[in-house]
Amino acid sequence: xxxxxxxxxxxxxxxxxxxxxxxxxxxxxxxxxxxxxxxxxxxxxxxxxxxxxxxxxxxxxxxxxxxxxxxxxxxxxxxxxxxxxxxxxxxxxxxxxxxxxxxxxxxxxxxxxxxxxxxxxxxxxxxxxxxxxxxxxxxxxxxxxxxxxxxxxxxxxxxxxxxxxxxxxxxxxxxxxxxxxxxxxxxxxxxxxxxxxxxxxxxxxxxxxxxxxxxxxxxxxxxxxxxxxxxxxxxxxxxxxxxxxxxxxxxxxxxxxxxxxxxxxxxxxxxxxxxxxxxxxxxxxxxxxxxxxxxxxxxxxxxxxxxxxxxxxxxxxxxxxxxxxxxxxxxxxxxxxxxxxxxxxx
Numbered sequence: 001x002x003x004x005x006x007x008x009x010x011x012x013x014x015x016x017x018x019x020x021x022x023x024x025x026x027x028x029x030x031x032x033x034x035x036x037x038x039x040x041x042x043x044x045x046x047x048x049x050x051x052x053x054x055x056x057x058x059x060x061x062x063x064x065x066x067x068x069x070x071x072x073x074x075x076x077x078x079x080x081x082x083x084x085x086x087x088x089x090x091x092x093x094x095x096x097x098x099x100x101x102x103x104x105x106x107x108x109x110x111x112x113x114x115x116x117x118x119x120x121x122x123x124x125x126x127x128x129x130x131x132x133x134x135x136x137x138x139x140x141x142x143x144x145x146x147x148x149x150x151x152x153x154x155x156x157x158x159x160x161x162x163x164x165x166x167x168x169x170x171x172x173x174x175x176x177x178x179x180x181x182x183x184x185x186x187x188x189x190x191x192x193x194x195x196x197x198x199x200x201x202x203x204x205x206x207x208x209x210x211x212x213x214x215x216x217x218x219x220x221x222x223x224x225x226x227x228x229x230x231x232x233x234x235x236x237x238x239x240x241x242x243x244x245x246x247x248x249x250x251x252x253x254x255x256x257x258x259x260x261x262x263x264x265x266x267x268x269x270x271x272x273x274x275x276x277x278x279x280x281x282x283x284x285x286x287x288x289x290x291x292x293x294x295x296x297x298x299x300x301x302x303x304x305x306x307x308x309x310x311x312x313x314x315x316x317x318x319x320x321x322x323x324x325x326x327x328x329x330x331x332x333x334x335x336x337x338x339x340x341x342x343x344x345x346x
Contacts, residue, residue, distance in 0.1 A: 203233025
């Protein structure tokens with residue numbers, strides 16, 4: 001296990017973070033060089049064709065590729081697809097002046113691009129997306145080479161983007177693995193559930209902090225970004241080589257038992273049992289903590305909301321098994337609060 005993976009783990013990662021921009025217009029590459037000229041911890045490479053870009057990726061340790069779609073020879077989508085096979089941990093972003101739906105869908109489905117940028121770009125937006133893409137590449141690289149004790153540290157580093165969720169991933173992993181044991185899942189599955197609990201929100205590495213920490217109702221574009229975080233997180237886990245069960249937990253943890261969830265609207269047993277378990281643990285802990293858009297719920301409110309969500313959001317049989325776990329946590333919390341009040345008064 002690398003020494004750098006410790007409680008002080010940082011999304012800055014280690015080494016020079018290399019980004020490759022691919023475009024056949026010299027003026028575009030010149031503008032990109034100017035835009036990123038002050039990024040001291042980023043190494044910028046450029047290529048004017050897909051073939052040249054592939055040669056660079058084969059020789060260099062490229063963390064992120066940003067490619068125009070309309071290139072001489074192979075298209076940007078085809079280039080990113082080839083890079084996905086040559087260097088699975090390299091992040092991929094497609095840039096195009098033609099923002100049609102088919103191109104966007106192909107970018108996601110064929111090349112598994114992390115983002116889709118439309119020309120002409122906004123400089124601040126492009127810089128933010130590139131930096132988010134680099135952070136995401138750091139997570140993929142670290143997860144691909146870490147052991148169990150480090151997974152939690154990486155998840156905690158991601159949580160730093162959203163101070164309201166500090167400690168959330170550890171608690172979700174604890175509640176979910178406890179429920180998995182009560183269900184009687186095999187030991188290997190329980191380990192997978194723990195990993196899924198730790199990493200369920202790792203896709204938030206691709207969500208801007210302004211969206212994560214917005215103190216009110218989100219508009220439609222921001223909601224669409226939030227609704228993509230399970231897809232981004234599953235892609236991170238898949239690239240890092242995690243078991244398919246862990247990938248599905250990350251992908252499905254916002255699906256609901258009645259089919260009203262996202263990203264696919266799956267229902268009941270279409271959602272893996274591990275993902276149904278993590279979903280219960282996730283919502284339970286979320287209700288107990290303050291968020292930018294609401295205060296933490298009271299103990300009675302948590303009981304009532306969780307009860308109302310059974311049969312709709314949650315698998316009712318799993319919820320029945322979770323009741324004892326929830327009550328133990330809520331009672332411990334109430335006892336801790338009462339003790340704190342006595343200390344203050346006394």
